[in-house]
Amino acid sequence: MQHQQKSPWSWVPSLYFTQGIPYVIVMTVAVIMYKRLDISNTDIALYTSWLYLPWMIKPLWSPVVDLLKTKRWWIVTMQLLVGAGLAGVAFTIPMDGFFQYSLAFLWLLAFSSATHDIAADGFYMLALNDGDQSYFVGIRSTFYRIAMIAGQGLLVIAAGFFEEKTGNIPLAWSITFWGITGLFFLLFLYHQFILPKPDADRSVSGEKSRDLMKEFMVTFVSFFEKKGILAALLFLLLYRLGEAQLVKLASPFLLDPADAGGLGLSTGDVGWIYGTFGIGALMLGGITGGLAVSRKGLKYWLFPMAVAMNAPNLAFVYLSWVLPESVYLVGAAVVVEQFGYGFGFTAYVMFMIWFSEGSHKTAHYAICTGLMAAGMMFPGMISGYLQELAGYPLFFVWVVLCTIPGFIIIRYLKIAPDFGIKKKQI
Numbered sequence: 001m002q003h004q005q006k007s008p009w010s011w012v013p014s015l016y017f018t019q020g021i022p023y024v025i026v027m028t029v030a031v032i033m034y035k036r037l038d039i040s041n042t043d044i045a046l047y048t049s050w051l052y053l054p055w056m057i058k059p060l061w062s063p064v065v066d067l068l069k070t071k072r073w074w075i076v077t078m079q080l081l082v083g084a085g086l087a088g089v090a091f092t093i094p095m096d097g098f099f100q101y102s103l104a105f106l107w108l109l110a111f112s113s114a115t116h117d118i119a120a121d122g123f124y125m126l127a128l129n130d131g132d133q134s135y136f137v138g139i140r141s142t143f144y145r146i147a148m149i150a151g152q153g154l155l156v157i158a159a160g161f162f163e164e165k166t167g168n169i170p171l172a173w174s175i176t177f178w179g180i181t182g183l184f185f186l187l188f189l190y191h192q193f194i195l196p197k198p199d200a201d202r203s204v205s206g207e208k209s210r211d212l213m214k215e216f217m218v219t220f221v222s223f224f225e226k227k228g229i230l231a232a233l234l235f236l237l238l239y240r241l242g243e244a245q246l247v248k249l250a251s252p253f254l255l256d257p258a259d260a261g262g263l264g265l266s267t268g269d270v271g272w273i274y275g276t277f278g279i280g281a282l283m284l285g286g287i288t289g290g291l292a293v294s295r296k297g298l299k300y301w302l303f304p305m306a307v308a309m310n311a312p313n314l315a316f317v318y319l320s321w322v323l324p325e326s327v328y329l330v331g332a333a334v335v336v337e338q339f340g341y342g343f344g345f346t347a348y349v350m351f352m353i354w355f356s357e358g359s360h361k362t363a364h365y366a367i368c369t370g371l372m373a374a375g376m377m378f379p380g381m382i383s384g385y386l387q388e389l390a391g392y393p394l395f396f397v398w399v400v401l402c403t404i405p406g407f408i409i410i411r412y413l414k415i416a417p418d419f420g421i422k423k424k425q426i
Contacts, residue, residue, distance in 0.1 A: 006196045008128060008136055015075070015195075016140040018187045019120050020147025021180070022082045022113035026051050026106055028152045028251070028274075033159070033173050035252045036267055039099055045248040045384025047103055052377035054114035059366040062118045063216045070201045071126060074119035078112045079188040085109035086184055090177035094170045126200045145283055153275025155180060160268030219360040223367050231412040232355050236371040238409055239306070239348055242313055242402040243341060244376045245383035245395075250274070250316070252384075253392055254330070258323055261392040263330055273331045278338040285342025292343075294422040298350045299415040306410060309344020310403035312337040317400060320392040348372070354419050 030051070034044045065074050088105030092098050124140070125133060155176060162172035226232070254270050256262025265273070285308075292301050315333035324330065352368040379402070387395040 006194065008132055011191065011194050011196070012124070012128075012136050012140055013143040014187060014190060015120055015124075017143040017147045017150075018079060018184070018191070019113075019116060020144040021151055021184065022085075022109050022116075024148050024151030025086070025155070025180070026110045026113065029155055030106055031248065032156055032251045032255070032267065032270060033093075034099070035255050036159075036163070036169050036173065037093070037098070041249060041252050041384035041387050043099070043384065044252065045387075046381050048106075049248060049377050049380035049383075051106060051110045052373045052380070054111045055117075056370050056373035056377055058114045058118060058373075059220075059363070059370045061115075062366065063213060065115065065118045065122065067213075071119045071123035072195050072197060072201055075116060075123060075195065076188060076192050078116035078119065079184065079191060081112040082109055082116065083181055083184040083188055085112060086177055086181040090174050090181055093174040093177065098170070123195075123201065127196050127198045145279070149276060149279050151275075152279060153271050156271030156275050157268050158271075160266055160271055163267055216363075219363040220367070222360060223364050226355070226358075226364075228355075228414055231409060231414075232351075233371065234409045235351065235406070235413060236348075236368060237375040239406040240309075240345075240375055241379055241405055242310055242399045244379035245386070245402065246313055246316065246399045247376075248380045248383045249387050249392075249395065250334075252387075253316070253320065256392075261320065261323075263319065263323060265327065265330070269327060273327070273334050274338075277331055278334045281335040281339040282342040285339040285344075286346055287342075288339075289343040289346025293346060293350055293420040296421065297418055298347060298354060298420040299417045302347050302351075302413070302415065303407070303410055305344040305347035306403075306407055307344075308340045309347075310340075310400070310406070312340035313396065313400050313403065316396040317393070320396050350420050351413070351415070354415060 027048070030048050031044055034048070035041075065071065085105045085108040088108065089102045092101035092105065095101060124136075128136065158179065159173050159176040162175050163169055166172050166175075223229075251270055251274060253262050254265045254273070255267070257264045289301075289305060292305075312333075315337050319330060319333055352365055352372070356362075356365040356368055358364070383395075386398060390398065
């Protein structure tokens with residue numbers, strides 16, 4: 001017997017919007033904020049890249065979410081902790097030693113957000129039947145991307161607005177974070193009352209918990225026994241080697257003044273360029289990539305998609321050498337780069353799906369996502385140091401060179417020619 005029958009429309013969109021907000025704040029907004037607060041590129045890249053760690057090791061502690069409490073309990077509790085983390089960042093920004101204090105709260109944000117991801121995805125499968133799961137998969141993805149726009153776009157634009165109005169950068173960012181804190185607590189309260197309570201959402205105990213841990217170990221080991229594991233690991237870690245470094249320094253490059261080798265854009269400009277038009281191009285590239293793979297298959301598109309993702313990095317080489325003053329030219333370059341990234345990233349996602357095929361598909365895909373985070377974290381950590389050592393022009397040349405290993409490993413991947421092609425309905 002179900003306790004409550006509630007329309008998925010009442011909670012699926014808001015749940016995945018809520019899921020996207022802390023991720024984009026930790027991964028993108030924090031970089032822009034610290035740049036505006038005069039933290040060095042070396043420290044920004046190193047410490048914000050460390051924040052990938054919860055997503056990297058997420059598959060290792062996902063059994064804990066199954067063993068203790070319900071998925072619903074984990075969701076609302078993690079949303080409360082995310083709200084507390086956001087409030088902590090807002091409170092510490094104006095303080096002396098804000099960098100260390102705010103980073104501590106961002107760590108709370110990151111671990112709570114990664115745990116929320118585990119619980120929300122599990123809850124989605126427990127609270128919906130198979131038909132509704134299929135129907136709402138596109139809707140949940142859409143609202144997750146709307147969260148990307150809200151965070152990387154509107155939130156940054158708001159911070160830029162308060163910077164201009166107050167003339168006080170720490171105060172402007174503190175106000176912005178207090179605003180998102182208020183929104184998050186409203187979402188927490190909403191989900192506390194509106195999320196359904198499916199009977200299947202129960203904690204695992206006793207003999208079942210021992211079986212679950214045993215199954216987890218078997219599943220984890222079996223992933224590394226899969227055929228072609230070495231090539232797959234190299235692909236997962238190296239395909240985005242250049243992009244992992246570029247993404248940490250793109251916003252600092254746009255914000256830095258010309259005498260520091262940057263383009264000298266305002267915070268609001270970066271919000272508009274990267275957070276709205278850039279995200280829009282990223283989404284369009286992803287949709288186009290999905291359509292392309294559904295027609296010709298992953299094997300056919302893998303190399304062209306690698307080219308599409310990496311070749312636009314040359315735009316940053318051009319921008320760093322020429323330093324154009326036209327914001328429209330800069331915006332066009334970012335849109336091209338983001339479209340190419342969205343198109344090329346489709347190949348990465350489809351490869352993870354292909355390599356996860358077989359028994360333990362869901363768990364193996366989760367391990368792939370952990371490796372994906374590792375592929376972003378470790379290169380990102382050193383990117384700021386390399387940029388400050390070499391300057392923006394040579395750093396972006398280095399980024400282009402780092403795309404070469406990804407192209408090399410592609411030839412060693414044995415992918416079925418028909419994988420990804422949409423089957424025609426008879």
